Amino acid sequence: xxxxxxxxAGGRRIRPxxxxxxxxxxxxxxxxxxxxxxxxxxxxxxxxxxxxFVTVWTGFSLHWFVRVAHNGDIRHAAYISVIVGVxxxxxxxxxxxxxxxxxxxxxxxxGETSAMGLVMMPLVVPEIVTAITTLIFxxxxxxxxxxxxxxxxHTVFCIPFAMLPIQARLRAIGTGxxxxxxxxxxxxxxxxxxxxxxxxxxxxxxxxILAFVTSLDDFLISFMVSSAGxxxxxxxxxxxxxxxxxxxxxxxSAILLVISAALALVAFLISRPNxxxxxxxxxxxxxxx
Amino acid sequence: xxxxxxxxxLLLPAVGVIFVFGAIPLLISLVYSFLTANPYxxxxxxxxxxSYVQMLFxxxxxxxxxxxxxxxxxxxxxxxxxxxxxxLSLAVGFPVAWYIVCQSPNRRKVLLTLVSLPxxxxxxxxxxxxxxxxxxxxxxxxxxxxxxxxxxxxPLLYNQGAILLGLVYTFLPFMxxxxxxxxxxxxxxxxxxxxxxxxxxxxxxxxxxxxLTKPGIAAGTVLVFAPALGAFLQPDLLGGGKQLxxxxxxxxxxxxxxxxxxxxxxxxxxxxxxxxxxxxxxxRSKAGxxxxx
Numbered sequence: 001x002x003x004x005x006x007x008x009a010g011g012r013r014i015r016p017x018x019x020x021x022x023x024x025x026x027x028x029x030x031x032x033x034x035x036x037x038x039x040x041x042x043x044x045x046x047x048x049x050x051x052x053f054v055t056v057w058t059g060f061s062l063h064w065f066v067r068v069a070h071n072g073d074i075r076h077a078a079y080i081s082v083i084v085g086v087x088x089x090x091x092x093x094x095x096x097x098x099x100x101x102x103x104x105x106x107x108x109x110x111g112e113t114s115a116m117g118l119v120m121m122p123l124v125v126p127e128i129v130t131a132i133t134t135l136i137f138x139x140x141x142x143x144x145x146x147x148x149x150x151x152x153x154h155t156v157f158c159i160p161f162a163m164l165p166i167q168a169r170l171r172a173i174g175t176g177x178x179x180x181x182x183x184x185x186x187x188x189x190x191x192x193x194x195x196x197x198x199x200x201x202x203x204x205x206x207x208x209i210l211a212f213v214t215s216l217d218d219f220l221i222s223f224m225v226s227s228a229g230x231x232x233x234x235x236x237x238x239x240x241x242x243x244x245x246x247x248x249x250x251x252x253s254a255i256l257l258v259i260s261a262a263l264a265l266v267a268f269l270i271s272r273p274n275x276x277x278x279x280x281x282x283x284x285x286x287x288x289x
Numbered sequence: 290x291x292x293x294x295x296x297x298x299l300l301l302p303a304v305g306v307i308f309v310f311g312a313i314p315l316l317i318s319l320v321y322s323f324l325t326a327n328p329y330x331x332x333x334x335x336x337x338x339x340s341y342v343q344m345l346f347x348x349x350x351x352x353x354x355x356x357x358x359x360x361x362x363x364x365x366x367x368x369x370x371x372x373x374x375x376x377l378s379l380a381v382g383f384p385v386a387w388y389i390v391c392q393s394p395n396r397r398k399v400l401l402t403l404v405s406l407p408x409x410x411x412x413x414x415x416x417x418x419x420x421x422x423x424x425x426x427x428x429x430x431x432x433x434x435x436x437x438x439x440x441x442x443x444p445l446l447y448n449q450g451a452i453l454l455g456l457v458y459t460f461l462p463f464m465x466x467x468x469x470x471x472x473x474x475x476x477x478x479x480x481x482x483x484x485x486x487x488x489x490x491x492x493x494x495x496x497x498x499x500x501l502t503k504p505g506i507a508a509g510t511v512l513v514f515a516p517a518l519g520a521f522l523q524p525d526l527l528g529g530g531k532q533l534x535x536x537x538x539x540x541x542x543x544x545x546x547x548x549x550x551x552x553x554x555x556x557x558x559x560x561x562x563x564x565x566x567x568x569x570x571x572x573r574s575k576a577g578x579x580x581x582x
Contacts, residue, residue, distance in 0.1 A: 019480050019493070025388040029400070032385050036407050036461070039418035042428060046421060099303035106296025119303050121311055124511065124563065126519025128536045129556045130311070132543055136321055136553060137314035156310045159303055210409070217411040220521055224543065234413050241417055241526065245424065253414045264409035268402050 040257060047254035049247065064251035074252060077236035084147060084222075084232060085215040088154035089162075093208040095155070096162035097200070104170040105178075105196075122157040130157065131224035138225065146230040153225045154215045162211035165271050169203025170196075206271035213263045216256075315560065322554035326547070340554035360538075364558070367535040370449065371517040374456040375464075378513045379506065381457070382464035387498075389465075390472040401469065408462045416455050416526050423451055423527070447529035455523035463512035471505025472498075507573035515563045535559060 050061035068074055099119060103112070122130060134153045143149065177199065181191045219234040226235055233256065240249045323336045344364075347357035389400045407415065422428045425442040433439045445451065475498070483497045521536035528534070535555060542552025 019477075019484065020391040022388065022391060022490075025384055025391070029385050029388045032381060032461075033403055035458070036403070039415070039422060039458070040407070040410070042421055043414070043418045095302040095306060098299045098301075102296045102299030102303075106294070106299060109294065109296055115300055115304050118307055118312065121307060124515055124567065125311075125315075126516050126536070126559055126563065128519040128521050128539050129315075129560055129563075132539060132552055132556050133314035133318040134310070135543060136318045136549065137310070140317050140321070152310055156307055159307060163303070213409050217409065217413075219411065219413045224540075234411060238413055241413075241420075245420060249417070250421075253411075253417055256411055257414050260410045261406060264406055265402070268406075 040261075043250060043257065044254045047247070047250040049250075051247075064247040065255070068248055068251045068255070071248070073236060074233070077231050077233045080147065080150075080230055081216055081233040084150045084154055085212050087151045088158050088215045089208050089212040091151070091155040092158035092162045092211045093204065096159050096166055096207055096211070097204060099159070100163050100166040100170055100203075101196075104167055105175070119163065120160050123160050127220045131221045134221060135224045144227065146227055149225050149227075150222060150230055150232065153221050154218060157218070157221065158211040158214050161214045162207040165206040165210060165267070166200060166203040169200055169206075169271060173199045202270050206267040209263050209267040209270075213260050213267070216263075217260055318553040319557055322550050322557050324550050326550050340548075340550040343551055344554070344558075363533050363535055363538055366449075366532070367518055368562070370453060370456065370534065371514050371520075373453060374460060374517040375510050375514045377453070377457050378461050378464040379510065382461055382509065383468055383502075383506075386465050386468040386472055389469055390475075401466075404462050404465050404469075412459055412522055413526075415459060416522050419451070419455055419458065419527060420446065423454075446527060447531055449528070449532055451527040452524050452532060452534070455527040456517050456520055459520075459523065460513040460517055463516075464509040467508040467512065468502060468505040471502050471508075475501055504574035507570040511563075511566045511570045514566050518562055519559050 047064065048060050048062070049058065050063060051058035103116065134156075138144065138149050173196075177195050178191055181195050186194070217234065218232075219238060222232040223235050223238065226232060233252075237249065237252055237256070240246065240252070322340050323338065325335060325337055325339070342354070344360045345356065346354040347359075385404070389397055389404070392400060420427070423445040424430070425444075425446070427445070429445060430439070430442040433443070479497055479501070480493060483493045488496065519536045519539075520534065521540055524532055524534040524537050525540075535558070539552050539555045539559070542548045542555065546552075
């Protein structure tokens with residue numbers, strides 16, 4: 001690069017060549033980061049507010065967290081959320097492991113693009129459409145089993161989120177180790193158990209955490225599908241929000257926010273951050289092309 | 290007998306589950322949209338087009354159909370807000386993605402994590418945060434009052450601007466990440482070649498970077514546009530129910546209005562719009578692939 005510059009310039013000083021240096025872009029990006037994070041910080045800070053008037057700061061207090069912890073309805077909703085989340089995570093991760101192996105190690109086959117498109121469908125269809133079509137589906141076949149309905153609905157939209165990190169991990173490992181084992185006459189099942197599976201573990205862990213977070217965060221689909229007695233935490237919190245801005249809403253929202261953020265961060269740290277980051281959009285871009 | 294390859298069995302659970310619980314419900318909803326509403330929820334026979342007629346016409350007292358643009362306005366407003374959200378996200382997201390690509394690998398990781406983290410936080414709670422900031426007794430009004438600039442609170446919440454803000458806030462990561470993914474694969478030598486040919490920054494962006502990033506932009510556009518079109522929480526919480534959008538209208542058909550076929554018909558409309566967007570995207574990314582070659 002520098003040789004080219006000198007050759008052309010002939011000793012004359014010409015404009016700097018570093019295209020990576022863009023004045024103003026750093027400042028702009030910093031502003032956008034503030035835009036993304038200031039509202040979250042505001043919520044967490046005001047959840048520790050002693051005052052009843054929510055956005056007038058009067059002092060530090062854990063009072064509202066104690067109130068939330070003693071609220072039986074919230075505890076029940078949290079229990080439902082965890083049950084649904086854990087079951088949906090287990091189901092979707094198992095399915096996602098198989099699917100990721102199929103897409104990454106199955107070679108190319110007819111209908112690969114359509115299969116990928118179908119698996120990615122929950123990412124593209126607007127949530128409200130998924131919510132009401134699921135509601136109509138369960139109602140049309142007369143399937144009303146409370147928590148089980150929620151587990152099935154959550155499993156469906158958790159599959160892509162669980163699959164993307166696993167798939168990214170498989171792609172990152174490459175087939176070198178497996179080929180070496182095959183050269184050493186390892187049979188397929190043993191290669192999978194002794195080589196592929198252990199190497200997949202970070203991807204599986206990241207995928208299952210992200211599936212759990214996705215399930216825990218879901219509001220609209222649970223809102224439509226859940227029946228009385230199987231209210232998840234976000235649905236319950238939404239009901240509280242409709243009644244007004246209260247310190248309890250702040251406290252429970254802050255708890256949910258911190259749990260989601262912490263779990264997602266753990267998932268990012270286990271897998272490489274750009275793998276997990278790409279899971280949100282980049283891979284979708286690659287697969288829908 | 291045809292010998293099935295293992296890949297079939299590996300993909301069967303995922304494809305099967307999403308087909309049965311994702312694709313078939315869409316088809317059943319399509320059927321429902323042609324049935325008669327049952328006032329107690331659910332549907333009844335006979336099949337009819339009334340749900341689709343209802344989008345354009347209202348039944349008068351004497352049973353004659355009168356043209357009623359209310360629902361068209363809701364659809365137009367939803368489309369307008371979704372498009373505006375997409376364009377704003379692109380305008381904001383592109384520079385951010387470009388800045389991240391220009392950083393060292395370690396800083397890239399940190400910045401990418403920061404951009405994608407909000408995606409994993411509950412949308413309900415992220416939307417609620419803005420109520421704390423924008424409402425009459427909220428942070429901005431409180432601050433301005435404290436400064437003595439205003440006497441009465443500014444009406445920041447419960448308008449289209451607040452909905453738009455909430456939508457951009459929620460869906461911005463969907464725009465940044467696909468654009469980043471394409472920019473990362475961009476060959477730096479092309480940029481250097483452009484500089485060697487005396488391109489300035491604007492020409493470089495317009496003639497080299499933008500055309501080569503088109504597939505990422507198209508993917509980001511769809512990923513922002515589709516959920517923004519069907520958004521429910523942002524108009525509900527930040528619009529205060531005053532600015533009815535198609536997402537809230539669909540929700541109402543299953544809660545207060547109890548008109549399932551009409552709700553199903555409206556969802557089919559949204560699904561159709563998303564399919565159009567997807568078709569546009571796949572054409573765009575093909576064009577981009579040709580430009581690359």
